[in-house]
Amino acid sequence: MRTLWKGAISFGLVNIPVKMYTATERKDLHFHQLHATCKTPIQYRKFCPTCQVEVNPEELVRGYEYEKGKYVILRDEDFQLLPGENTKTIDILDFVDLAEIDPVYFDRSYYLGPNPGGEKAYALLKQAMAETGKIAIARVMIRTKTVLACIRGWDQLLVMETMFFPDEIRAPELITAEFKExxxxxxxxxxxxxxxxxLSAPFDPEKYTNEYRSKLMEMIQAKIAGEEVAVPDAPETGxxxxxxxxxxxxxxxxxxxxxxxxxxxxxxxxxx
Known part of the structure; x- marks a missing residue:
């Protein structure tokens, strides 16, 4: 499995060298947009409407719009000055109970594996969290973004779940205010x-399948084979x-x- 990131978990005065891997993958079917006349895939080009020219990647800069139509330019060297920009450390901030965290905070899952020389410290952290029933809350820089994360044991691994910061969670009151009593x-x-x-049963992930994706793939294979695709009647709703x-x-x-x-x-x- 391809390594996304190499760094270390900072646990008190202990540094645990780790590798990070993507834990999940999308199985969505991807489609290309084609020109209906000739069936050629269309191209997307970056175009400047003011200069009326196509812009090359090396001519692009990043700008933050602080007022309508007004931008402040940030260059690569500006980002280098920010705290944490060059760090490769997962800083553990606290240990908490998993039950205290609502799932709405969770974003993406990553596997953390030990780098050579870090196996014992890695196993120690995993075992200590298992015995105390705690998970770690941490802060880490991934690519160009600082994210909140939790680290927990799962199977033989440590798993890191990236999390949303509190100000990224929309207030439930925005919805519940419209509820009728x-x-x-x-x-x-x-x-x-x-x-x-x-309807209660033990959780068995293997019994849940993406039926829509399977039917879509069947339709695609039928079209490749030149077969007629039957469309079932839609169930009555409303x-x-x-x-x-x-x-x-x-x-x-x-x-x-x-x-x-x-x-x-x-x-x-x-x-x-």
Whole structure:
């Protein structure tokens, strides 16, 4: 696996040399935009509307728009002056309980592997976090951006999850302020919790697949083979359904073996 970054975890006075790898990969199907007339992929070119010329990469600079149409220019040497720009260190700031962090803060996952010579310190940090039940909150520079991150043990590895800073999380009140006040009947709550119970199961990631991507790939293969692609009728949506009736129907549909097993146990207790 290709290494994205090499550096060290700073843990008190201990430095743990590590390599960073991408933990996930997108399986999306990518399409090219073609000219409909000749089916040639189109090109994107950087063009200056003022000078009416195509601009080469070496002619580009970075500018921050501080007022409409006004920019301050930042060059590479300016970024070199910023704190942390040249650091290759994952600085551990605190140790916290994972349960205290809402998943909305998590962004991307990376694997951290030990660099030669750092295996013992790497294993020590992983074991110490496992025994204390804590995860590390850290700060790290990735490419040209300082990010917040958490480090935790998973399987035989340390995993680093990049996180959003608090000011990057949109306030829930922006949405909840528009909510209408509703009253829930105890029967509705009871039936909803029963439905959740019927649908509860151990998490098995292998059973969740991207059906849309599979169907799209089947369609592409059929088109390559020159076959006719059948389009199924879209399911009806938008009908207003009575909540209690929907809950009852869902409970009946999901009862299955669990409900039968519960009923059998009750009968045995009565006859026993």
């Amino acid at each position: 509703v009253k829930l009947h105890p029967n509705e709550i009871s039936m909803a919790t029963s439905l959740i119970g019927n 009908k207003v359904v009575d909540l209690m009736e929907a809950l009852r129907a869902s409970l009946q549909a999901t009862a299955g073996p669990k409900e039968e097993e519960t009923t059998k146990k009750r009968r045995k207790k009565k006859t026993g």
